[in-house]
Amino acid sequence: MQPSIKDVAQRAGVSIGTVSNVLNRPDKVAESTRAHVLAAIEELGFVRNSSAAQLRAGTSRSLGLIVLDMANPFFHDVAKGVEDVATELGYAVVLCNADEQAEREDRYLRVLEEQRVRGVLITPVEVSSERLDALRRRGTPTVLVDRHDARANCCSVAVDDVAGGELAGEHLVSRGHRRIAYFSGPLSLRQCADRLTGLRNAVAAAGLDPDEVVDVVELPALKARIGYEAARPLLGPTGFTAAFCANDLLALGVLRAAVSTGMRVPGDLAILGYDDIEFAADAAVPLSSVRQPTVLIGRNAAQLLLEECDDPDSHVHKQVMFKPTLVVREST
Incomplete structure (x- = not known):
């Protein structure tokens, strides 16, 4: 005992x-x-028993972090940024993987509230969530991570994905590509839709018709296996000459499909990803990608959350928006 x-x-x-x-x-x-x-x-x-002492004092030293898909290395880096700040300030991080399921996300939100965490950082399946709104109303601060909420009823830290799509489109058009496939996750996800908007903007700015240049391949999830299975039957000498993928995992799947069918990358097919995860540079053909400052996203989100926790009465919600950059490697 x-x-x-x-x-x-x-x-x-x-x-x-x-x-x-x-x-x-x-x-x-x-x-x-x-x-x-x-x-x-x-x-x-x-x-x-620190938990009991903290509950009595109403000052938990734990933060909840709910990510969309822990299998995606992008979220590993975001979590590192969160954990770095939390550790510096004496907090622990409870990491939860929603696995792109709203029901699972709701369950984690309920558990974290029951555990009386000091605040919650979340990449929600849907930005507009009644459970998230209720959590805020009951006094648990929340910060959106890699999401932007125009209602501004909480802090958010995100990347300008329209600008990211524009970087991708400008790069591919400048390389002479006039048939571009956009491999996307569900377009109900704001990031996927924004990256498509940026791609189409860049094509139009070059004096081309986006409807003629851009083919959209909407997929159920942002995973390498799904990218591979979707791309394999689409690849061929008469098809598109470039693939822009909504994240690097999809791009790695498309790259594997291209290599397995004997296509040369980038000679027959240029491939451009998004996120610039660590594996992008180490792929069989090093992958060009739109880079997001992942660790900085996590650090900023944690700092904003703890600022609100420490001084809720004077805290002003902020919407932080980072600009992405283009990293050109051999795949384009």
Whole structure:
């Protein structure tokens, strides 16, 4: 059985209140008494119940982070940024994977609220969520990560995905491509729709008709296997000459499909991804990609959340929008 604070007090021959002071207000306890209590703690192997203390004080040292798909390395880097800030300020991060399922996201939101986390960082399946709104109304601060909410009822940290799509389109058009396939996740996802808008904007700005140049391949999820299975039957000498993919995982799947059918990349097919995950540069053909500042996204989101937690009355919600950059490698 785990030793209790009462056991420590008995072993040290002091009151429970003295043990509590040693744990929480050591400056109020004489040095000799403090040393005696700490020795008893060491002998018994006592571990304080920080959760109970934090609940009594209403100051949890945990943050919830719900990501859309933990299989995507993009979210690994975002989580690293969050964890870096949390660690610096003495917080722990509870990481939850929604796996692109709204029901699973709702369940995690309920659990995190029950655990009384200090605040929640989330990449929601849908930006407009009644459970998220209710969570805010009940006093749990939230920050949207890699999402933007025009209602501005919370902080958000995102990347200008229209600009990212424009970078991709400008690059491919400048290379002479006039048949571009856009491999997308569900267009109900704001990022996917915005990247398509940017691509079409760039094509139009070059004096071309987006309806003639851009073919949209909408897929159910942003995963490499799905990109591979979708691309394989579409590739051929009379098809498109470039593929812009809504993330690098799709692009890696398209690259595998192209290589498996004997196509030369970029000679027969140029491939451009999005996110610039670590694996992009290490692919069989190093992948060109639109880079997002993933760790910075996580750091900024965590900082905004803790600012609101520490001073909710004077906190002003901010919508941070980073600009993406283009990284050109061998695939284009």
